[in-house]
Amino acid sequence: MNTVPPFRDPTVPGNSHIPRQDWDRAPWNRWTFQHVRELLPTTKVWRGMGPASPLPVDLRDIDAVSFAAEGQSHTIAGFLETSYADGFLALHGGKIVAERYLNGMAPHTQHLSQSVAKSVVGTVAGILIDRGVVDPAALLTHYLPELEATAYRGATVQHVLDMTSGVVFDETYTALDSHMAQLDVASGWKDSPNPDWPTHVWDLILSLKDLECPHGASFRYRSIETDVLAFVLQRAAAAPLAELVSRELWAPMGAEEDAYFTVDTAGYALGDGGFNATLRDYARFALLHLRGGEIDGRRIVSPGWIAATRFGADPALFGDIYREALPAGAYHNQFWIEDIARGAYMARGVFGQLIYIDPEADFAAVILSSWPEFVSTTRLRTALAAVRAVREALAA
Amino acid sequence: MNTVPPFRDPTVPGNSHIPRQDWDRAPWNRWTFQHVRELLPTTKVWRGMGPASPLPVDLRDIDAVSFAAEGQSHTIAGFLETSYADGFLALHGGKIVAERYLNGMAPHTQHLSQSVAKSVVGTVAGILIDRGVVDPAALLTHYLPELEATAYRGATVQHVLDMTSGVVFDETYTALDSHMAQLDVASGWKDSPNPDWPTHVWDLILSLKDLECPHGASFRYRSIETDVLAFVLQRAAAAPLAELVSRELWAPMGAEEDAYFTVDTAGYALGDGGFNATLRDYARFALLHLRGGEIDGRRIVSPGWIAATRFGADPALFGDIYREALPAGAYHNQFWIEDIARGAYMARGVFGQLIYIDPEADFAAVILSSWPEFVSTTRLRTALAAVRAVREALAA
Numbered sequence: 092m093n094t095v096p097p098f099r100d101p102t103v104p105g106n107s108h109i110p111r112q113d114w115d116r117a118p119w120n121r122w123t124f125q126h127v128r129e130l131l132p133t134t135k136v137w138r139g140m141g142p143a144s145p146l147p148v149d150l151r152d153i154d155a156v157s158f159a160a161e162g163q164s165h166t167i168a169g170f171l172e173t174s175y176a177d178g179f180l181a182l183h184g185g186k187i188v189a190e191r192y193l194n195g196m197a198p199h200t201q202h203l204s205q206s207v208a209k210s211v212v213g214t215v216a217g218i219l220i221d222r223g224v225v226d227p228a229a230l231l232t233h234y235l236p237e238l239e240a241t242a243y244r245g246a247t248v249q250h251v252l253d254m255t256s257g258v259v260f261d262e263t264y265t266a267l268d269s270h271m272a273q274l275d276v277a278s279g280w281k282d283s284p285n286p287d288w289p290t291h292v293w294d295l296i297l298s299l300k301d302l303e304c305p306h307g308a309s310f311r312y313r314s315i316e317t318d319v320l321a322f323v324l325q326r327a328a329a330a331p332l333a334e335l336v337s338r339e340l341w342a343p344m345g346a347e348e349d350a351y352f353t354v355d356t357a358g359y360a361l362g363d364g365g366f367n368a369t370l371r372d373y374a375r376f377a378l379l380h381l382r383g384g385e386i387d388g389r390r391i392v393s394p395g396w397i398a399a400t401r402f403g404a405d406p407a408l409f410g411d412i413y414r415e416a417l418p419a420g421a422y423h424n425q426f427w428i429e430d431i432a433r434g435a436y437m438a439r440g441v442f443g444q445l446i447y448i449d450p451e452a453d454f455a456a457v458i459l460s461s462w463p464e465f466v467s468t469t470r471l472r473t474a475l476a477a478v479r480a481v482r483e484a485l486a487a
Numbered sequence: 488m489n490t491v492p493p494f495r496d497p498t499v500p501g502n503s504h505i506p507r508q509d510w511d512r513a514p515w516n517r518w519t520f521q522h523v524r525e526l527l528p529t530t531k532v533w534r535g536m537g538p539a540s541p542l543p544v545d546l547r548d549i550d551a552v553s554f555a556a557e558g559q560s561h562t563i564a565g566f567l568e569t570s571y572a573d574g575f576l577a578l579h580g581g582k583i584v585a586e587r588y589l590n591g592m593a594p595h596t597q598h599l600s601q602s603v604a605k606s607v608v609g610t611v612a613g614i615l616i617d618r619g620v621v622d623p624a625a626l627l628t629h630y631l632p633e634l635e636a637t638a639y640r641g642a643t644v645q646h647v648l649d650m651t652s653g654v655v656f657d658e659t660y661t662a663l664d665s666h667m668a669q670l671d672v673a674s675g676w677k678d679s680p681n682p683d684w685p686t687h688v689w690d691l692i693l694s695l696k697d698l699e700c701p702h703g704a705s706f707r708y709r710s711i712e713t714d715v716l717a718f719v720l721q722r723a724a725a726a727p728l729a730e731l732v733s734r735e736l737w738a739p740m741g742a743e744e745d746a747y748f749t750v751d752t753a754g755y756a757l758g759d760g761g762f763n764a765t766l767r768d769y770a771r772f773a774l775l776h777l778r779g780g781e782i783d784g785r786r787i788v789s790p791g792w793i794a795a796t797r798f799g800a801d802p803a804l805f806g807d808i809y810r811e812a813l814p815a816g817a818y819h820n821q822f823w824i825e826d827i828a829r830g831a832y833m834a835r836g837v838f839g840q841l842i843y844i845d846p847e848a849d850f851a852a853v854i855l856s857s858w859p860e861f862v863s864t865t866r867l868r869t870a871l872a873a874v875r876a877v878r879e880a881l882a883a
Contacts, residue, residue, distance in 0.1 A: 128530065128531065130745075
């Protein structure tokens with residue numbers, strides 16, 4: 092079920108059926124999300140030379156765990172089979188209690204995680220903030236004076252960390268002329284339908300001239316704000332994003348495999364959604380968060396930054412359209428907060444990418460998918476119900 | 488000397504100066520040969536999960552080693568500084584005796600090795616021949632019946648291993664309408680200037696309909712023959728080339744880092760010249776050859792295949808234009824034989840790539856470069872003189 096033939100099989104000469112403008116859509120995404128580097132230019136996030144940090148395994152049988160979602164009853168086994176999942180991993184007590192590969196994925200496959208990248212970049216921001224390299228209260232123009240000529244004038248680093256600038260950015264994924272469509276072109280993911288569109292991400296940022304409300308007034312999901320943040324980090328630390336993620340996060344946390352970003356024609360690594368890594372390395376990233384910023388005895392990010400991320404959001408800024416799936420939710424420091432009282436939080440990406448982190452239960456889960464839809468409240472609610480059911484079963 | 492600014496510096500927004508059609512030419516190749524994946528789609532050659540095989544280090548001071556070449560006297564230090572070298576490594580007695588990184592290269596940088604790829608593919612062919620998966624005496628059409636309709640009809644696997652088919656393939660690198668120009672387009676390295684040209688490598692192979700002489704009559708360097716060989720290996724082993732190189736060679740030899748190939752739009756990994764790996768992993772490949780096909784106690788390819796490669800060529804098939812740089816040379820099993828009596832042999836790539844293997848002296852050298860020229864007899868002779876001088880100095 093939910094399986095597809097390989098759309099590109101190099102052993103069958105000439106067997107190539109991936110349309111350039113729709114490579115990330117169904118049904119092709121079932122193959123492409125595990126093969127992004129075979130389609131687009133990419134840059135390495137080096138794992139470094141050290142050993143991989145330990146991820147002890149203590150597998151538990153969770154197949155029969157049952158749960159209800161969206162008026163239907165499910166088991167975990169049934170959910171994994173029918174939810175377009177490519178990888179599933181659960182961590183409890185610092186151990187892998189479940190690890191599944193579907194749809195041709197393998198432990199060393201780097202899977203596109205879409206906007207999970209934002210939380211990776213956000214964590215690197217936390218690390219550089221801890222070290223005083225970046226000041227979240229500073230104006231963006233302190234680091235990027237070029238933004239004086241854009242609607243980002245007057246916004247702070249924290250505003251883009253929280254996506255609370257007042258800048259107009261139309262995130263509509265399926266529109267042909269939205270800012271998001273322009274970002275797909277600027278990032279190099281798609282060919283341009285319009286010669287006037289920006290040809291790389293920095294030029295797209297410079298083209299944003301309109302405000303829809305004052306900076307700080309409300310949260311609105313704008314992918315480009317992660318890219319603005321990434322350019323701040325690059326400028327402040329004087330290194331390309333992929334090198335920063337390697338040096339500050341992927342290598343010190345003891346990743347098992349290299350990761351990678353897609354890059355635009357100017358060499359910019361797409362911080363808002365171009366990140367690819369293995370299931371286990373996403374799990375290490377989750378474990379680092381579960382452990383308050385430490386992994387394998389190494390301090391990566393401060394407990395203060397983790398606590399601020401979990402508990403420091405202002406839920407009043409969260410809009411009703413976001414409360415549909417996350418009624419007690421918020422957004423802060425490039426993470427989705429599931430429940431600000433509990434301090435459970437998430438990295439999420441379109442087409443079904445999820446890293447769920449619940450330090451209170453010493454539990455995390457990673458789901459990598461290739462849904463047919465960009466977003467689906469039904470699928471998201473079902474995935475969250477599945478994850479909570481596994482959490483409760485393990486706690487029992 | 489010979490240094491360049493980074494042509495793409497992601498910390499300087501919009502700083503992108505690499506022309507799509509000339510990315511592999513001077514001066515851009517000084518940067519691009521270390522960053523191919525940032526420009527082109529690529530596929531991973533996984534290093535596997537095991538530890539890297541040991542490469543003991545016993546550095547010797549070879550800077551002052553002097554030699555004469557092309558009527559000039561040199562030292563190794565001067566040669567490295569003025570020869571557009573990016574990496575240099577020498578092995579003697581199984582140890583690294585010299586290891587240099589220049590022009591921004593680092594130990595974990597994967598460097599394009601151009602036609603060195605051919606010898607990597609040739610070695611995988613040897614492994615599959617050892618195992619009986621591929622028969623060198625078989626007709627190509629036994630594996631690839633589609634070639635009945637091409638000039639490869641009647642040629643054997645050994646013919647393409649030795650580049651002794653009689654097929655017309657114009658290798659001229661700088662011509663705008665040669666077969667090589669078509670291969671640059673088919674491989675995805677360049678945009679097509681002609682809508683009638685083949686859009687992927689397999690289609691280019693199928694378009695080769697003309698014979699210039701009978702199969703087996705003489706050696707002529709035709710890059711496409713390595714691609715024909717690679718398609719044979721893929722079909723016979725039912726796996727994509729990158730997976731074969733990983734499974735049969737890069738992982739079992741204990742590579743330290745992943746390698747990668749560029750891929751065409753059909754997902755074919757460019758066997759004739761799209762391979763990228765680190766300096767040390769090229770050195771492990773050389774060490775494996777020095778040790779008669781064994782490394783770190785693991786048998787990779789048979790001593791018989793290595794001996795046949797070193798001593799089994801027919802020098803009578805070697806043409807005068809090739810003897811200019813290699814007066815006692817030959818070509819066999821996708822390697823250049825420097826001297827068929829001594830059995831010293833080489834992997835070579837345009838723009839100054841060289842792996843020199845001399846089992847008699849228990850010596851090997853790797854040079855990765857970004858020459859201004861595709862080919863240069865003067866530079867090649869100088870590089871060979873340098874390598875021999877290091878060999879002699881170490882033997883003294």
